[in-house]
Amino acid sequence: MxxxxxxxxxxxxxxxxxxxxxxEDNQQVEEQVRQIIQQVIKDGDQALKTYSKKFDHVELQDLSISKEAIDLGFQRVEKEVITALEAAKENIISYHKKQKQYDFMDMEKSGVLRGQLVLPLARVGVYVPGGTAAYPSSVLMNVLPAKIAGVQEVIMVTPPSAEGISDVILAAAKIAGVDQIFQIGGAQGIAALAYGTESVPKVDKIVGPGNIYVATAKKQVFGMVGIDMIAxxxxxxxxxxxxxxxxxxxxxxxxxxxxxxxxxxxxxxxxxxxxxxxxxxxxxxxxxxxxxxxxxxxxxxxxxxxxxxxxxxxxxxxxxxxxxxxxxxxxxxxxxxxxxxxxxxxxxxxxxxxxxxxxxxxxxxxxxxxxxxxFYSPLGVYDFVKYSQVTYYTKEALREAKDAIALLARKEGLEAHARAVECRFE
Amino acid sequence: MxxxxxxxxxxxxxxxxxxxxxxEDNQQVEEQVRQIIQQVIKDGDQALKTYSKKFDHVELQDLSISKEAIDLGFQRVEKEVITALEAAKENIISYHKKQKQYDFMDMEKSGVLRGQLVLPLARVGVYVPGGTAAYPSSVLMNVLPAKIAGVQEVIMVTPPSAEGISDVILAAAKIAGVDQIFQIGGAQGIAALAYGTESVPKVDKIVGPGNIYVATAKKQVFGMVGIDMIAxxxxxxxxxxxxxxxxxxxxxxxxxxxxxxxxxxxxxxxxxxxxxxxxxxxxxxxxxxxxxxxxxxxxxxxxxxxxxxxxxxxxxxxxxxxxxxxxxxxxxxxxxxxxxxxxxxxxxxxxxxxxxxxxxxxxxxxxxxxxxxxFYSPLGVYDFVKYSQVTYYTKEALREAKDAIALLARKEGLEAHARAVECRFE
The missing domain is CATH 3.40.50.1980 (Nitrogenase molybdenum iron protein domain)
Structure with a gap:
């Protein structure tokens, strides 16, 4: 040391x-990832299958994993492991529930109502690494906060393998309440979630760790969808x-x-x-x-x-x-x-x-x-919601505010902003 | 229409x-921005001055704007504009205060304490565009939530111009409580904030709108520092x-x-x-x-x-x-x-x-x-804080949990994780 x-x-x-x-940037990886993403946008499912063959050496008939296959995986896992995962789940829920935030609305000024809504994201993608880095605990950690936030659909992607997805990963997905699982890995998995294909629905945000290709792809689709931090x-x-x-x-x-x-x-x-x-x-x-x-x-x-x-x-x-x-x-x-x-x-x-x-x-x-x-936080319920502001003014409240608004708007050279308010009093 | x-x-x-x-990607801009950032990392203040001359056609002696210059700018602004900005400030504060979040701590289980701290970022950079897009209202919108969050230092950067920074921008900065202003624009302004130079302190997060160079630079430094959304x-x-x-x-x-x-x-x-x-x-x-x-x-x-x-x-x-x-x-x-x-x-x-x-x-x-x-929210107080989790276990509480922890750790092939817990009971 x-x-x-x-x-x-x-x-x-x-x-x-x-x-x-x-x-460090890795421009070669960046270029490769850029091409993969373009290909997935262009060819959808077909591109995903081609990449699975090329990178994972698996020929896929079906990208999605059936409910039956998930149940079978779950049943093959030792009972004590299921019990331990269930106990962990309970603790994760009881902690993360406390992160829940609520709408507020204020009426401090006469005729003015201002507020903030806390709204769940509609659909979220979770990337789960395959191979030796397959951690069922991470499935719980990524999925449960989304569920608590009120996300309606959690889509999981994970690399295919000749032996099939590991049973304990399938079990963790079932315990956490994942809505759909696709066997797609790497940058192509991120591209599928960000842009959608015939079978993979487009999500609003992508979370979960991965190798350099996954991390680079997340950085490239950032802005098109939300992402969590780059780990x-x-x-x-x-x-x-x-x-x-x-x-x-x-x-x-x-x-x-x-x-x-x-x-x-x-x-x-x-x-x-x-x-x-x-x-x-x-x-x-x-x-x-x-x-x-x-x-x-x-x-x-x-x-x-x-x-x-x-x-x-x-x-x-x-x-x-x-x-x-x-x-x-x-x-x-x-x-x-x-x-x-x-x-x-x-x-x-x-x-x-x-x-x-x-x-x-x-x-x-x-x-x-x-x-x-x-500057970053642990993954939490706050990562799966977004806020909307709400404003209501009565005519009288607007009358009181209108001169200040028009003055500032004109100071910034934005005449149409001033007129939008003033035309209500002509 | x-x-x-x-x-x-x-x-x-x-x-x-x-x-x-x-x-759309703009690979040419990306490459140019990459070079500017590297140059600022390498040559610091000198690079900033060179770029000011090249892009803004201004030869700068001093990158920072003195408190006296800010006060003078403030004094030159019409009194009604100051009053309107002050009124806007008051409303911004009264709304954003409601976004403040607080620590929690739970003791649901005997011998276990879990909590979440809400901590302000230490130092934040705000980019303020120059020229015709100089909006004093945006200065208030970017700076005040940071101040309410408890950020100790807010550093503003804005492009230099031969006529000097606009008075109303200086006035808005003073009203909002900006701690330091540097006249640096474009990608070089973002680079200075992200990496720091002899005179510009490195910040934890950068917010504020800008042209394609600014947006591209923000995307490139993302991860090194936090950024707000790309507008x-x-x-x-x-x-x-x-x-x-x-x-x-x-x-x-x-x-x-x-x-x-x-x-x-x-x-x-x-x-x-x-x-x-x-x-x-x-x-x-x-x-x-x-x-x-x-x-x-x-x-x-x-x-x-x-x-x-x-x-x-x-x-x-x-x-x-x-x-x-x-x-x-x-x-x-x-x-x-x-x-x-x-x-x-x-x-x-x-x-x-x-x-x-x-x-x-x-x-x-x-x-x-x-x-x-x-998936994104309005800029708010939540953009200027981060959370830390807190965990405390008594020996008895750990004893109860240890078998489940060791089982899951071993299932993931992480023996040292299991032993870390078990060694406390040997």
Whole structure:
């Protein structure tokens, strides 16, 4: 692991250097994706089938997966897994329900009514990666908030494979209440959702993680449909003092490291002693991990131990990192909540181990990465609604406002705006 | 104006054909913008000055505008204009305050605490166009919601000009509480905000309208910083019945048409008689408009009258159009609010003329265009905050959850996730 020490300014400067690389364009991928999207617009279902053959080596008769096939997949999954998914679902619902927002209407001024409606999106697409990155937990996390928001149709797309879609993914889709599943992967899956084809209905917004082709396609259709954030590699930041347990910290850092060789794991502490123990523990625990190779690369290339000079410095540094997951393993952790400015999901105390949030607590695990917690939020019910403003004026209320409106309109050179109001009093 | 009649299906199909063209890439502009951004990253302030000379024909000593210059600009503006802007500000604040959201924390389960923090973005950039499109009202609309959200620093950029920045723009910036103004336009202005330079601080999010270079630059820096929606040409849709006043409707349609030759103005009605009167009125009123040439082009190329067969068909069609501004000029307009699914800002009744929202009522005038009201919202306080999740578990609560967590983690092949939880009980 890389060690960083020094003043807060020095540490922040050093950190900045390590992060810059993330933002690279890949013009070749961009061009390829652009062509795929154009092809799907042009040839619809036929293009989707051609790409499935080319990229996934599967010849599809039918793009959609039947209700029967979904039920069969569900039935093949072990009962305990279904029970655990159902329990997770219940927690996700009870948390996300609290995010629901309501219309308001005000009548502060005589004759004027102003308000805001909260309206669900009509149809949403969820991209679910295939292969080894097939995570049923992510299906719940992406679909349930949409359902709570009131979205009427949730369309899932996922890459086809010769063995068929994994049973547990089908089970999670059924549990979450997905309305329709299509076996389409990559950029062509995103294109189908954004533009619609003979069998795939056009959606209003696309969410869900994917590889570089999926991410690039989402960026290209952005504006044509809504998209969630572009997800980068997973991250965890841990704030710990000398009283923290190095075994727990090492285990939590490794739980992120095993995701991806690019995963970023960062410990910020004011205790050199603790830092040393954590590092030792990491290499000890690494030995017996099935995904040792991945985790080890992540730790070596993107693992960082930062020694800060004070508690204040620890928070300043961590707020600059703005990690996707933040664990606060400090004595009396909850008392520091106010110091945290930027983090996707915050875990307080030594028993709020980050995987609790991945699988069970009910908070969302689709979170802003690569420092974007400075301006992005976890996926939530708010991602599946949009607002409409409402205005009503009586004639008398308009009479009172009309001179100010006409004055400002003319100041901006927009005479027709002024006249639209004035003609009501001629 | 183009007339459309027929069944709802026929009308929707015809509409679809007219809208498709909007989504074109302009690869030349994209490449140019990419180079400008790279140059600003590399050369900072020097690049900004070079581009000012090249594009705006202004040689700048200082990129920032001094507090004294802002005050002087403010003082030169007519007192009535200041008063009108102050009144608009008051209404904007009283409306947007209602959008404020608050933290929540739940303790539904024993030993478990889950919550959501609402945190303001730290620093926001606002792009304000120069030249003839310099709208002080837009300065208020972009800046005030950020201030209400609790954003500490609002940085404004606007193109330089030989005559200096317009007084009324400076006055609006002062009234809205902008913290710093830089005279930088175009893609280079967006690049400066996204990456920071010696004098321009890097921001977390960029909002505000601009030309194709600005819009393209915003799309390219998206992900590096947050951005608001990409705005297209202005739009108005009006629903009217035979009782509606054709003079008012024509005036309101023209108030959008005068913005831009690309502005889209659409009347949907079940009364052919009314439609004919509106069309006559439009050409009558056009004659004396200072921006006749612009408005006339918009009406000819993007003006549409749709005759629907029923009230239900009127709403179906308008929801598919999803207009930026929607006027409901129906008898008892408010009773139809529930039928509206997609619209940025809704104006009810014959006295809620759309310019009321542009200048005075306090609802925002930065709105989703080109049908994106299906998934985007008006600019609001919610655009300047982000959420953080909070989780706390006691040891006992974790003990109860641990088997489900470990089971799901292992099902996904993520052993280190399972162990992170289990090691707390060894």
């Amino acid at each position: 890389k060690w960083l020490t020094g003043t807060t300014t020095e540490v922040l400067a050093a950190l900045n250097d390590t992060v810059q690389l993330a933002q 980068g590699p997973s991250e965890i930041g841990i704030l710990a003092d000398e009283a923290a347990n190095p075994t727990y910290i090492a285990a939590d850092l490794l739980s992120q490291a095993e995701h991806d060789t690019l995963a970023r794991v960062i410990l910020v502490t004011d205790s050199v002693e603790l830092a040393k123990q954590v590092e030792q523990e990491i290499y000890l625990q690494l030995e017996t991990l099935p995904r040792k190779e991945i985790a080890e690369k992540a730790i070596q290339n993107h693992g960082m131990i930062i020694i800060a000079s004070s508690l204040e410095a620890m928070f300043t540094i961590m707020n600059e990192i703005a990690p996707e997951h933040l664990e606060v393993q400090l004595v009396d952790a909850i008392s520091y909540l106010h110091e945290i400015k930027n983090a996707g999901s915050i875990f307080l105390g030594e028993y709020a181990s980050e995987p609790v949030g991945d699988y069970f607590s009910g908070t969302n695990h689709v979170l802003p990465t690569s420092g974007t917690a400075k | 183009k007339w459309l009649t027929g069944t709802t299906t026929e009308v929707l199909a015809a509409l679809n054909d007219t809208v498709q063209l909007a989504q 297209g040409p202005s739009e108005i849709g009006i629903l009217a019945d035979e009782a509606a006043n054709p003079t008012y409707i024509a005036a309101d349609l023209l108030s959008q048409a005068e913005h831009d030759t690309l502005a889209r103005v659409i009347l949907v009605t079940d009364s052919v008689e009314l439609a004919k009167q509106v069309e006559q009125e439009i050409y009558l009123q056009l004659e004396t408009l200072p921006r006749k040439e612009i408005a006339e082009k918009a009406i000819q190329n993007h003006g549409m009258i749709i005759i629907a067969s029923s009230l239900e068909a009127m709403f179906t069609i308008m929801n598919e159009i999803a207009p930026e501004h929607l006027e409901v000029q129906l008898v008892d307009a408010i009773s139809y609010l529930h039928e509206i699914k997609n619209a940025g800002s809704i104006f009810l009744g014959e006295y809620a003329s759309e310019p009321v929202g542009d200048y005075f009522s306090g609802t925002n005038h930065v709105l989703p265009t080109s049908g994106t009201a299906k």
